[in-house]
Amino acid sequence: MTQRQLLHSQNSLLSWYVTDARSELPWRKTSNIYHIYLSEVMLQQTQVSRVEAEYYPRFLKIFPTLESLSKASLDEVFSLWSGLGYYRRAKNLHATAQLCPDGLPNTSAELEKLPGIGRYTASAICSFGYKQSVSVVDTNIARVLARFFAKVDVKDKELWVLADNYLNLKSATEHNLALMDLGAMICTPKNPKCDICPLITGCIGKENPALYYKKKKITYVDKELHHAICIEDNAIAMVKSKEGMYKDMLELPSLEAHKHEDTCLGTFKHSVTHFRLKVFVYLVEDLGEDITWVALDSIASAPISSLTQKAFAMYEKSVA
Template sequence: MKGSDLTPFQHSLLEWYRAHRRALPWREERDPYRILLSEVLLQQTRVDQAIPYYHRFLERFPDLRSLGEADLEEVLRVWQGAGYYARARNLHKLAQIVSAEPPLPTNYARLRELPGLGPYTAAAVASIAFDEPVAAVDGNVRRVISRLMAWENPTPAALQAKAEEWLAAESPGEWNQAMMELGATLCAPRKPACRSCPLARWCAGQASPERYPAPRARQQRATEAVALVLQGPYGVVLEPRQGRSLGGLWGVPMAEGRSLEPLLRRLAASHGTTIPTPEHAGTVQHAFTHRRLTVQVYKSRWEGPAHDPQSKPLSQLDRKILRQAQAL
């Protein structure tokens, strides 16, 4: 887009972005797969944490075809540590779909039909990879718009409408990245750098920026569980995990509640043997998005079949449990 085609508002933000943007590995990328991978990682992972996982994932799966042809367990093992494993499962499923009907869709509407691509991710990929003029609204953009408009509780529809109104339509990918960059660096949740902001003269909320938007109420329910690490000379007993959060991963035998007895009975029945008296190995705390989990960790000797924990995809929770039992 030519400078003369921009409003002063748009010109100010884009000039700031071109001069101050961070050097991130997916910036300047034109490969839609790499852009897609970065956006999926950034759904729930901070930039500094996402970078090593981005490189590691691409080293093993350099394109959608190699990803789609891989086993899910291998995909999860490479993703291991990044958390929010539904992202990896959906990305694998997406790759299988696209491998059957190549290439990756080039527009927002079709991208939204793919697994795991919500409005923000589809808009980011469509605009950055394919120059479609659609605004991407993530948490950073929500904060920028809310402060500029002095909105305490904006609706998603109002935010999207304002983002579309401001969009530099002839350079949508760069504009979306500029809005996100502003929110991630200067327009931070706390102590925003308003004096350095290129949009300060248009900001209705700069007198009290931390007021906008109002904090979202987030409640975490507390739950308790017990875990039993059965350790033998060649590894530990691991079981496939189920459910949306950890499905597809492996982990140590675990049960909700405070009592170890139901877990001992289940394991004795499934393995056809009694379990030597376990000893308490300590407590592990772990936070999910809407749940805080306290796990009492026990360990016992084991002479039966076991797994090498390094060979299976494990969640951060299970790695904490194994370290607590000194089995990892």
């Protein structure tokens, strides 16, 4: 691609961004570094609309600054995160706030030393927050670049080089946001809308976009879980998870299924990361574990996962 073609496509992209992209998102209208960081963490595995409407404003209402977040307990953070899934993100966010209560560092190298901050998040904070001329590569941008430069099976390292070479140094932040939006709105995984794409003139892969984008295959693991509901004096028995994806959160005690077949309330399916779970829920008495009793009327604000919420809902339905 000649320098002239490169400039032309960069300008087309920016013009499209000004008129068509998602500039109204709240984290795009702020220069608060913490707020931008929070949005990046929340958006990692969650739809933009859910983050925008529910989780982002609710979290910032309770923890408007890194300092306020640093003083919170992990349980408080988990309870606000409840339903978002991938609770390790909340834990890392909390740990980062405790390490940097007065503000985040302003270089990718320093940011990447913090819990849960990888190359993408560090670059996003530098580009969208500190307005530095650095490239950003998320899944949307990766797809656009692979198609635009017609790269088959391109590796992450090469994508970052492509992003660097294609970066519009005069408007780097807007350029990155535009590429991100283009991937989300126009150069979509299925049926990209090449006929209205601002990059169509220079795009080398437009004749066969599917060739340059292959969704990573997930190998699912099927698993059964058996959880107990035990109610006493308007409180429910919970245990603190010691490991795995729910570490440090409250969950229903596990039990050996064969001893409690008669008390099974039912089952439900739940997917999390690469696990496809079938969850069995039992109503039992006398749990001998190290129990934390949670008042039934405070379940909604307890640090529990959506899996536990579903199990509790099954119990409520059974007694309604």
